[in-house]
Amino acid sequence: MNATTGLTKMTSHELARIVFHHKELFILDVRNETEFSDWKIEGKGIEIINIPYFDLIDGVDSALDKIPENKPLLVVCAKEGSSVFVAEQIVEAGRTNVSYLEGGMKAWSEHLEPVKVGDLKDGGSLYQFVRIGKGCLSYMVLSNGEAAVVDTLRMTDVFEQFAREKNVKIAHTIDTHLHADHISGGRQLAAKEGATYWLPPKDATEVTFSYESLEDGKEIEVGKSKINIQPVYSPGHTIGSTSLIVDDQYLLTGDILFITSIGRPDLAGKAEDWVGDLRTTLYTRFKELSNDLIVLPAHFGKVTELGEGGKVAARLGDLYQDNPGLNITDEAEFRRTVTENLPPQPNAYQEIRQTNMGKINPSEEEQREMEIGPNRCAVHDQ
Template identity: 70%
Template sequence: MTVTVMNSKDLTKKVFNKDELFILDVRNESDFQDWKIEGENFQYLNIPYFEMLDGVEEILPKIPTNMGLLVVCAKEGSSVMIAEMLSDAGRDVAYLEGGMKAWSEHLEPVKVGELKDGGELYQFVRIGKGCLSYMVLSNGEAALIDSTRMTDIYLNFAETMNAKITHVFDTHLHADHISGGRVIAEKTGATYWLPPKDATEVTFDYQPLEGGNDVMIGDTTINIHSIYSPGHTIGSTSFVVDEKFLLSGDILFIDSIGRPDLAGLAQDWVGDLRETLYTRYKELSNELVVLPAHFMIIEELNEDGSVSEKLGTLFEKNHGLNIEDEHEFRKMVTENLPPQPNAYQEIRETNMGKINPDIEKQREMEIGPNRCAVR
């Protein structure tokens, strides 16, 4: 039987298309329980590779023959070995190229809308990590919002769209992933914007992003209008793009709301979070399409793989937006906080410019799911 290679892009298509797939994950059980490849119609079997060194015959009855089989490990090597053993045992099998390391870094661009005067808005879905970043394109210019450290993907995409990146934004100081904003700004000469209340300890120059900033992209009438919206961090800032889209950062998600504790100030910031969600956002149009900086569960993806929903719909369906009693809201938020993100303090310090870890260290710091939401 044959052994084939599946890359992260092809696997992402299977997630978007809701295809059936059986995944044999050969990492340690604790790693699998913490973070795995999510798919609505995926089935899983987790057996550490070292338990199969003497053969795979015992696990064959546990693997169905009516769907594709993919072997996954941390970096690829172990999955190749197990895939070859399964092939020798008579199974058609694939292994994931680059393993979970590659899965964590894959970005899939999805067009989410047309803008006035011919512009476009793209969402970059970091499918293995749950991060969402954005590119606004208009008349040969581009703005990038909440970019990841995989900077070449954005630079190459802008080039294929014949656009020059002129502005780079971070909605807040990220604690779960390393921002690529500063690097992209340095490479392109773009202006790098950061909320000043999140930037009190940064070691580099930036343009202060504050409520009321309007930034033009191209020479068309696309305004990126910023709204001060604290709660996840003290400086968190949202954007209304083209009077049509609300980029909510880590304040509001499709099925949850942002956590206020990543600087250890949950009790202080939960009030800001409520004011942003229940007062500032209430003043906005219900027709705005919410585009968050993360998704939490795979079911939040739309049919095309994008993540979005109208603000009015979220006010109806998102539990975090429907707790009338303030005391109950505070209790719900502060008592339902998930574990802190992996290496979150080091990630914050990297995003401040205080430390500059090498690429392998950055990968290690980011391993695992995002944990930016109140569960």
């Protein structure tokens, strides 16, 4: 708490805990309308309004009428400066329990919150890293002093720090496919940690670097007791998309199957060609797997998909009941659903693919800008 203003700083970590635990928070977002309508902070206990800061330069009276006095208030903007400017005026007007978001939406977009998914048979464990501001999910499999990171996000320092805390060495980084909505940190993390970087060969035909082929029949072992990661070729979102069965309990589906939607086939410009693959993966190949596998996707579309403690997970058998993308019996209708009326493509997705192939090397600031906005990798993300 700043003694002179009575204004408190809230970190992205603190905000993530509020969202995960459905606590009540009123948010005043002071960015411009376009940015607000593109993406914003969401959560079950969150109530949010948008008044651009440039409407509040001469005073905040017009905003005070819209802000309830009985709820904690968080003011957010793009980076931080404008939220402090507005929040200070609100505190001066006599309001209490007012905070601003440290680092603004930029920090929120990059924040990763680790959530434990469960224990593995040999005493190891599996963690999900929720990039809550963008809807991306990474995973870390830990066992006997070693770790494998799956669908590593760009903020590799988070994984390095987590591995150090847990006293494990990162031995593998695995990408289930060539990502189009975010820049992979897999290759960079592997280079820093001396780990092996795995990528499906069919997604890697244009890459400029060496990698280990992620293919059916190969087994990736983590730790002395050999936690098994088994690749399952599951094309459709990309031609190489490969899911992973971990410890015979978990199915990491990448961008093929989500909790309330399925992967879109058009981000590499080949929707028509890949519809058949997508159908076969979802309606034949995954059906042959155990219904008791816990599906862990690389994205969530809506904040309502966050379950207990922020975890995004569902039993495969339950998804065959509830996920609309798995319940389209008519093939022609399926084809229409996954190729027509798709949501807008993710921001800068072409450049992101080029970056993930190693063809272009944007600066950190450029990478950050490329990733702005929601992920939009699912068919039903509107």
